[in-house]
Amino acid sequence: MRAAVPVLAGIALVLVxxxxxxxxxxxxxxxxxxxxxxxxxxxxVVVEFKRKDVINRxxxxxxxxxxxxxxxxxxxxxxTLESINxxxxxxxxxxxxxxxxxxxxxxxxxxKDRTVSVFDGATAKRVLHFTGFNGQELPPIGVIQxxxxxxxxxxxxxxxxxxxxxxxxxxxxxxSVMEMQPSGNTLPIDGAPCHEYVIARSAxxxxxxxxxxxxxxxxxxxxxxxxxxxxxDICYRPDNVCxxxxxxxxxxxxxxxxxxxxxTTHVAILDLRLNESQPAEQFDLSFSPGTxxxxxxxxxxxxVQSDGxxxxxxxxxxVVPHPEPWYWQDRWLLLGITVGLxxxxxxxxxxxxxxxxx
Numbered sequence: 375m376r377a378a379v380p381v382l383a384g385i386a387l388v389l390v391x392x393x394x395x396x397x398x399x400x401x402x403x404x405x406x407x408x409x410x411x412x413x414x415x416x417x418x419v420v421v422e423f424k425r426k427d428v429i430n431r432x433x434x435x436x437x438x439x440x441x442x443x444x445x446x447x448x449x450x451x452x453x454t455l456e457s458i459n460x461x462x463x464x465x466x467x468x469x470x471x472x473x474x475x476x477x478x479x480x481x482x483x484x485x486k487d488r489t490v491s492v493f494d495g496a497t498a499k500r501v502l503h504f505t506g507f508n509g510q511e512l513p514p515i516g517v518i519q520x521x522x523x524x525x526x527x528x529x530x531x532x533x534x535x536x537x538x539x540x541x542x543x544x545x546x547x548x549x550s551v552m553e554m555q556p557s558g559n560t561l562p563i564d565g566a567p568c569h570e571y572v573i574a575r576s577a578x579x580x581x582x583x584x585x586x587x588x589x590x591x592x593x594x595x596x597x598x599x600x601x602x603x604x605x606x607d608i609c610y611r612p613d614n615v616c617x618x619x620x621x622x623x624x625x626x627x628x629x630x631x632x633x634x635x636x637x638t639t640h641v642a643i644l645d646l647r648l649n650e651s652q653p654a655e656q657f658d659l660s661f662s663p664g665t666x667x668x669x670x671x672x673x674x675x676x677x678v679q680s681d682g683x684x685x686x687x688x689x690x691x692x693v694v695p696h697p698e699p700w701y702w703q704d705r706w707l708l709l710g711i712t713v714g715l716x717x718x719x720x721x722x723x724x725x726x727x728x729x730x731x732x
Contacts, residue, residue, distance in 0.1 A: 402554055405571070405589040409541035409551040412588070412616045416539045418652050419463040422645040425474060425531055428638045429453040458644070461527075461535060464652045466545045467495050470527060476504075485509075491527075492657050493545065496520075499659040501667070516659070516667030521545070530594070531641050534608045534620045537591055549573060554581060563592045563607070578603075587618045603628055615648045666691075 528548035540546035554571035
């Protein structure tokens with residue numbers, strides 16, 4: 375009996391530790407409670423926002439590693455990219471329409487691209503419509519996944535929205551408020567004393583929360599080797615439904631280990647609608663003819679044909695060869711047998727007719 379005591383105690387400790395790991399600490403409890411209130415209050419979110427990227431001269435050159443750098447600056451002049459995008463959240467379901475253009479290398483001219491990502495609570499789909507260097511529209515590329523995964527909406531232009539309204543939902547937000555722990559650092563942002571929170575699994579990431587505004591996230595910073603890489607500053611407005619709603623944010627991306635800003639992005643919410651009923655069909659996608667997509671559920675690739683049917687493809691992009699059916703492989707033998715049976719039947723009928731006549 376005594377030998378069993380340490381075993382039972384060990385099991386109890388594991389259960390307690392497992393339970394505690396799912397619970398906020400004392401330092402995080404207030405932030406988690408505020409995030410939970412916003413998430414439970416806001417059932418659906420429809421947000422349309424404008425994104426403006428200003429890529430500084432040589433900004434794209436600054437992101438290249440040393441061996442691949444060219445003497446030419448990319449872009450040669452400051453480049454501005456603008457788009458209007460749309461995000462819909464309904465519980466864990468989402469639809470994101472990303473119309474952000476891409477700046478071509480080495481010309482620096484913007485290309486019109488469009489990505490639509492959806493998740494219906496069980497299956498995630500994504501399709502990319504993009505253009506080539508000559509401006510010609512290329513066939514769409516898609517993917518189907520069993521689950522959305524945290525990377526689906528993991529982009530800085532969405533993080534202020536997802537963390538504000540889905541801060542405890544892994545399918546919608548790349549980081550959970552539940553993971554955040556106070557570091558003890560305090561910094562005034564726009565005159566408000568904000569507290570720094572960090573995440574153990576990502577040591578180069580910090581969040582600054584404002585306790586005076588229901589612990590909303592006012593600043594997000596990422597670092598590399600101790601140097602600032604990205605900084606996102608978020609502004610909020612009072613809202614009758616959720617208390618505080620994000621209204622705009624600015625992100626500065628810096629050249630690694632240099633500190634010079636290479637891209638500045640401004641995001642402004644044009645329209646925000648909360649708790650409106652959303653049709654279920656907008657959380658699904660139908661791939662148009664010509665689309666090549668990968669179905670990760672069965673590890674196969676397909677191309678949608680003009681009639682909507684699917685053509686299976688090899689990893690190389692070639693059509694999967696299908697063997698001829700057995701009856702087609704032996705078609706001449708079957709034809710001979712058929713002709714023989716027909717002839718025998720005809721001959722039998724003639725003989726029978728003659729016998730009756732006699």
